[in-house]
Amino acid sequence: MALAADQDALTEDARSALAEELERRNLAIESSVSTDNETAAVAPSDSPSIFVLRAKWVGLWLLNTLIATIGVGFTEGLVTESIRPFTTLATRIRLTWTPYYPLPVIAGLVVGYFTYLCFKGSYRYWAWVAPAALVMDAVVKWRAANQSSWAAAGVHFFGYMPWPASRDQVNSTLFLYMSFCYSFGAFVQTKLRRTARG
Secondary structure, three states, X not given: OHHHHOHHHOOHHHHHHHHHHHHHOOOOHHHHHHHHHHHHHHOOOOHHHHHHHHHHHHHHHHHHHHHHHHHHHHHHHHHHHHOHHHOOHHHHHHHHOOOOOHHHHHHHHHHHHHHHHOOXXXXXXXXXXXXXXXXXXXXXXXXXXXXXXXHHHHXXXXXXXXXXXXXXXXXXXXXXXXXXXXXXXXXHHHHHHHHHHO
16 A cells, blocks of 8 residues: 555556555555555654565565475475386486476476465565575585586586486575576466466
8 A cells, every 4th residue: 555655656567566466455546545645644754664565575585485495396296206106216316306307397387387376476586596595605615615617616516417416406506496497487477467468
C-alpha cells in the first residue's frame, strides 16, 4: 500500500507487479492511496515502511536461495532415489555428480518455474548471488592452497571431471548451477506469463 501511494517512483515492471499483488490481495489502488494519505499525517516519514519492505525482500531472497540450493538438491535426491531400481550406480553418478549435472540442472529449472505458486517477487531472480560468492571463495582458497593459475582454478571448478575428482564442484559449483537454473526458471515463467497476458 505504501508503494501504491508513490507509483510515480516505480518502473513500468514494478507498477505491473504492484498491480498484480494488489489484485491478488483483493485491494483497490484508490483505497491504498487514501489509506496511506490518511496515515501520512500520523507518521511523517514513511522510511520505516520502506525499511520493512526491504527487510521483507531480503528475507524472501534468503528463503528462495535456500529453496534454490537445499530444496532443489532435496528434489534431485528424491528423483535419484525413485530411479534407483531402474538405473545403475554409474548412471546415477553421471546424472547427478558428474559435470554438467543434468538432473540437478533440470530440477532447478522445474522448481524455479513453479515458484510462482508461492512467490511473486524479483528476489527469485537473484537466488544465485550467494552461491556465486561461495564458489568465488572456494576458487580463491583452492588457488592459494595449490599455488596455481586462475585458468587452472577455473578448470578445476567448472571443467569436466569424472567423480570423485569433481568433489570440489559438487561441494560448491553445483549449488551455483542449481540456483542459477532456479532463477532462470522463475524468469522464464514470468516472461511467458506476461506474454500470455498480451
